[in-house]
Amino acid sequence: MPDIFVAKSNxxxxxxxxxxxxxxxxxxxxxxxxxxxxxxxxxxxxxxEKKEKIVLLLRRHPIxxxxxxLLTFFLVFAPFLIKSFISLNFIPGNYQLxxxxxxxxxxxxxxxxxxxxxxxxxxxxxxERVIDVNFPSLLYRDITETKIDKIQDVNIxxxxxxxxLFNFGDVLIQTAGAIPEICFEAVPDPxxxxxxINQLLYEEEQEKxxxxxx
Amino acid sequence: xxxxxKFIQFLARTIPNLxxxxxxxxxxxxxxxxxxxxxxxxxxxxxxxxxxxxxxxxLSLKFVAWVHxxxxxxxxxxxxxxx
Numbered sequence: 001m002p003d004i005f006v007a008k009s010n011x012x013x014x015x016x017x018x019x020x021x022x023x024x025x026x027x028x029x030x031x032x033x034x035x036x037x038x039x040x041x042x043x044x045x046x047x048x049e050k051k052e053k054i055v056l057l058l059r060r061h062p063i064x065x066x067x068x069x070l071l072t073f074f075l076v077f078a079p080f081l082i083k084s085f086i087s088l089n090f091i092p093g094n095y096q097l098x099x100x101x102x103x104x105x106x107x108x109x110x111x112x113x114x115x116x117x118x119x120x121x122x123x124x125x126x127x128e129r130v131i132d133v134n135f136p137s138l139l140y141r142d143i144t145e146t147k148i149d150k151i152q153d154v155n156i157x158x159x160x161x162x163x164x165l166f167n168f169g170d171v172l173i174q175t176a177g178a179i180p181e182i183c184f185e186a187v188p189d190p191x192x193x194x195x196x197i198n199q200l201l202y203e204e205e206q207e208k209x210x211x212x213x214x
Numbered sequence: 215x216x217x218x219x220k221f222i223q224f225l226a227r228t229i230p231n232l233x234x235x236x237x238x239x240x241x242x243x244x245x246x247x248x249x250x251x252x253x254x255x256x257x258x259x260x261x262x263x264x265x266x267x268x269x270x271x272x273l274s275l276k277f278v279a280w281v282h283x284x285x286x287x288x289x290x291x292x293x294x295x296x297x
Contacts, residue, residue: 092235116260
């Protein structure tokens with residue numbers, strides 16, 4: 001006789017529970033101007049596997065950009081300030097024009113380089129791995145990654161007036177792999193990031209117990 | 215007279231005839247040529263960064279990098295001709 005109702009197994013219930021908990025952690029709050037992006041759409045990274053899903057994408061908190069934004073403003077207005085204090089009449093007009101254009105080229109390059117560094121220095125949490133992508137300068141790239149099941153400990157480091165006020169800090173992930181520590185620097189809401197990592201770790205352990213390893 | 219002494223004499227004869235503005239022009243042109251090389255590196259690097267993290271915003275960044283290169287080229291040519 002066919003079954004009219006089949007109760008869900010404990011395993012399935014547990015799986016659903018994990019998923020729900022993770023969604024709850026990720027759904028609360030805003031997107032922090034794209035520095036804390038849960039389950040980003042239309043985004044892939046170079047070494048992503050076909051079935052691998054990005055759970056969380058992190059960048060440094062936008063407030064960390066304030067110093068270079070202020071410096072850029074200063075660079076933009078500096079020629080006018082200099083002109084109001086010093087007479088540049090001893091420089092021929094065509095030289096003044098080129099000097100002016102060069103100044104703005106350098107200012108733009110500075111701002112663009114800083115923006116690129118912020119935008120592409122990301123920390124990615126997938127359902128399988130933790131990845132830290134770093135571009136220390138325009139010419140260097142440094143990618144560190146570890147499997148979720150290699151994570152041994154997660155520490156949060158916050159402190160200081162600005163970090164407490166804007167709720168951002170470092171998340172230090174200690175691993176059993178070749179790279180002893182991965183650091184997510186100045187990420188928004190480190191508490192929530194730590195919760196997500198722990199949730200992923202539990203899920204991975206559960207998968208191991210069930211023998212559904214990828 | 216040693217070759218070094220000859221060279222120093224040559225410089226002493228030539229430098230007073232050189233205009234300071236010509237030297238500054240050479241400085242500008244060489245500097246802008248190096249900057250042009252930097253602008254090319256920026257395009258290459260934006261491409262590499264975009265490959266590492268492929269998102270919706272990458273096309274706009276590539277566009278900005280190309281505009282930057284074109285602008286650098288324009289300033290280089292302007293310096294070459296108007297100075």
